[in-house]
Amino acid sequence: MSENILEIKNLYKLYPGVTALNNVNLTFRRGEVHALCGENGAGKSTLIKAISGAITPTSGEIIIKGKSHKSMTPALARASGIAVVYQEFTLAPVLTVMENIFMGDFRKKGLFIDRKAMCAESEALFKRMNVELNPREFVKNLTTGYQQIVEIAKAVSRNAEILIMDEPSAPLTEKEVDSMFNIVRTLKAQGVTIIYISHRLDEIFSLADRVSVLRDGAYIGTKNIADTDKDDLIRMMVGRTLSQTFPEHHCESREVVLEARNLSGNGVKDISFQLHKGEILGFGGLVGAGRTELCEMLFGRYPIQGGELYLHGKRISPKNPSSAVASGIALVPEDRKQHGIIAPMTVRDNLTISTIHKLTKGPFIDNKAQTGYAQGQVDALEIKTPGLGQRVKNLSGGNQQKVVLGKWLGADPEILIFDEPTRGIDVGAKAEIYKIMVRLIHSGKSIIMISSDMEELLGMSDRLLILTKGRYSGTLERDDFDQETVLKYSSGGGNT
Numbered sequence: 001m002s003e004n005i006l007e008i009k010n011l012y013k014l015y016p017g018v019t020a021l022n023n024v025n026l027t028f029r030r031g032e033v034h035a036l037c038g039e040n041g042a043g044k045s046t047l048i049k050a051i052s053g054a055i056t057p058t059s060g061e062i063i064i065k066g067k068s069h070k071s072m073t074p075a076l077a078r079a080s081g082i083a084v085v086y087q088e089f090t091l092a093p094v095l096t097v098m099e100n101i102f103m104g105d106f107r108k109k110g111l112f113i114d115r116k117a118m119c120a121e122s123e124a125l126f127k128r129m130n131v132e133l134n135p136r137e138f139v140k141n142l143t144t145g146y147q148q149i150v151e152i153a154k155a156v157s158r159n160a161e162i163l164i165m166d167e168p169s170a171p172l173t174e175k176e177v178d179s180m181f182n183i184v185r186t187l188k189a190q191g192v193t194i195i196y197i198s199h200r201l202d203e204i205f206s207l208a209d210r211v212s213v214l215r216d217g218a219y220i221g222t223k224n225i226a227d228t229d230k231d232d233l234i235r236m237m238v239g240r241t242l243s244q245t246f247p248e249h250h251c252e253s254r255e256v257v258l259e260a261r262n263l264s265g266n267g268v269k270d271i272s273f274q275l276h277k278g279e280i281l282g283f284g285g286l287v288g289a290g291r292t293e294l295c296e297m298l299f300g301r302y303p304i305q306g307g308e309l310y311l312h313g314k315r316i317s318p319k320n321p322s323s324a325v326a327s328g329i330a331l332v333p334e335d336r337k338q339h340g341i342i343a344p345m346t347v348r349d350n351l352t353i354s355t356i357h358k359l360t361k362g363p364f365i366d367n368k369a370q371t372g373y374a375q376g377q378v379d380a381l382e383i384k385t386p387g388l389g390q391r392v393k394n395l396s397g398g399n400q401q402k403v404v405l406g407k408w409l410g411a412d413p414e415i416l417i418f419d420e421p422t423r424g425i426d427v428g429a430k431a432e433i434y435k436i437m438v439r440l441i442h443s444g445k446s447i448i449m450i451s452s453d454m455e456e457l458l459g460m461s462d463r464l465l466i467l468t469k470g471r472y473s474g475t476l477e478r479d480d481f482d483q484e485t486v487l488k489y490s491s492g493g494g495n496t
Contacts (some may be wrong), residue, residue: 001289002388004063005030005049005193006162011060013046013217020046021057022217028162033184033194035208035225037201038237039454044197044216048164051195053077064162080082080162083155089147093140098122100139101154122222125153129187131179145176152183156192163187167287169203181207188302199286201491203232207379213224213237230491231484238454238483246459250478251279256417257312258298258329265305266293270471272307275415275448278441282461283450286490290470292334293448295417299331325354328414332404332421334450336397340404343393347385348374350392350403355410369454377406381436398422399402405436416440421448434460454483470491 006028013021021043028034038044049055051062052278053072062069064080069189072080090101098118099106107117114235122135131149139147148168155163165184169177180406184194184207198204204211205225213220222246258275268290275281283291296302298309300318309316311327318324321331341350351374359369374388381402385395392403401421408416418437437460441447451457457464464476466489473488 003029005065007063008047008051009061009063011047011050011062012058013050013055014058020217021050021060024060024214024217024219026212026219026222028193028195029210030161030193031191032189032209033188033207035204035211036195036197036212036214037199037204037211037233038220042214042237044214045166045178046217047214048084048166048195048197051077051162052164067469071407078158081160082162082164082168083149083150083158083160084164085155085168085481089151091139091147091150093138095139096135097133097139097142097150097153098135099151101125101135101153101157105158108314121157122153125157128186128190129153129156129183131183143176143331145172145179148172148176148180149183152180156187160192162193162195164197166197167199168199169200169288177203199490201233201487204232204233215239230488233489234484238487246441246456247434249280249438249441249462251276251441252460253277253279254311254456258309259313260298260307260309262307263294263297263304263309264307266297266302268294268297268467270307271450271467271472273465273475275446276462277446278444279462280437280441280447280460280462282457283448283467284457284464284486284490285467285473288469289467291467292419293470294467295331295419295448295450299329299417300326302332313424325408328412329417330408330411330413330415331417332401332408332419334419334423336400336404340407341392341400344391346389347378347383347395347403349393351377351406352410354407358410373410377409381406382432396429398432401429401433402436413445415446417446417448417450420452421449422451422453422456430456441485454486457481457486464492 008024011024024047036044046055050057051072053074053076054152056071092103101122102118107114107121119135126133133149135147139150168180172180173212188194196208208225210222210224211220211233215237233375253276255277256274257277257279260271260273263271271294285291297304300320300323304317316327318327337343348371352370355373356365359366359373371388378385383399383402385399392400422433437447449460458481462478464481464486466473466486468490473492476485
């Protein structure tokens with residue numbers, strides 16, 4: 001029997017204008033924990049989608065237990081012993097633990113579901129994983145950590161020999177992470193191969209036997225954990241200078257617009273920072289660091305539970321997004337489709353939804369004023385649309401992002417929070433968004449920017465605030481920006 005249970009040979013995945021996987025060659029051994037590392041956009045997600053059958057590679061081979069495949073399907077992947085535990089859970093909260101584990105494959109006795117058999121098999125699974133969990137408990141009553149155990153049990157129940165875990169620790173507390181590690185080690189001892197994807201280097205050095213690095217879709221190398229260290233791994237992950245051209249800007253103002261003092265709530269604790277007039281303050285950190293959670297408090301989506309927030313020296317406490325906007329704070333959210341746009345509505349209606357009260361005559365909307373304002377935003381932001389009557393859902397990602405921004409500009413906010421401002425948009429649209437952001441700060445606005453794109457974070461920020469696991473890790477001035485330093489701080493190696 002071959003030592004390698006999974007081999008990737010000369011794998012390519014091409015999209016229009018993008019090489020997502022570029023001649024990747026990798027091997028995974030039976031019964032090992034093999035970490036997969038790389039910055040966002042390195043190709044990790046594309047690779048696991050190819051292995052699990054979610055996408056079809058352009059060319060290359062996927063060899064499982066000695067059998068070669070040009071491409072996989074989800075059914076073939078399951079039959080081959082491959083299972084994936086994604087960061088976003090796929091559980092049905094209103095069903096029990098055992099119903100979730102056997103969803104789509106319920107045990108039956110004749111025409112009826114055999115709950116006794118499902119309960120017994122679930123208990124055997126949990127015993128194998130060395131955890132205690134009631135199979136009859138409803139998933140909605142479980143903590144996040146136990147919900148993840150259910151996800152893992154669901155994978156193991158299908159006789160998984162290769163378990164892919166995509167950022168499994170991101171939603172977990174420290175104690176839950178320890179429990180998850182114990183499960184991984186238990187499965188490894190039973191011969192299961194774990195492909196572990198994480199940005200958190202401490203976890204990789206605690207858990208993995210080997211680690212492979214991808215960068216810009218290409219395979220960089222594989223090392224035994226015993227033969228490498230964090231600095232070496234970071235150099236493999238980064239390995240390049242900034243290639244993206246960013247608009248020139250520099251904030252010299254020391255005027256404090258917004259100040260947080262020991263702000264706590266929504267999963268973050270004791271965060272302090274100052275935002276200056278005309279500044280882009282970058283929020284850096286890994287998945288689960290608490291960046292979005294902090295900004296949701298600033299925007300009033302979740303209450304501030306401790307500490308103080310000051311706007312121009314006056315204490316504020318946004319109770320909801322409306323009060324935040326009234327104070328001059330607006331948020332361009334990470335998930336624009338869910339929280340930024342109203343997809344079925346037109347460009348005109350989306351652009352004017354936050355300022356419609358200014359565009360009325362008596363109780364009626366002034367259609368001429370509404371159209372004039374919307375067209376002005378389309379022109380100023382260079383939104384590409386066939387017309388104001390176009391449904392926003394039919395625009396490209398970059399133009400949808402501009403619509404979200406245009407919606408808020410009508411409210412004339414002093415502070416704009418950009419959460420992953422260029423996620424999912426093409427290179428040309430990215431450059432346009434960057435130019436708009438610089439125009440805004442030159443006009444006196446101030447920006448907080450969350451970004452998981454290292455080049456974007458370093459190229460656009462005047463200063464960086466780094467968070468890790470909901471805590472402050474350090475602040476870097478522009479002259480001190482360095483990709484390796486940011487990664488060290490993000491992994492918990494900063495000044496806490």
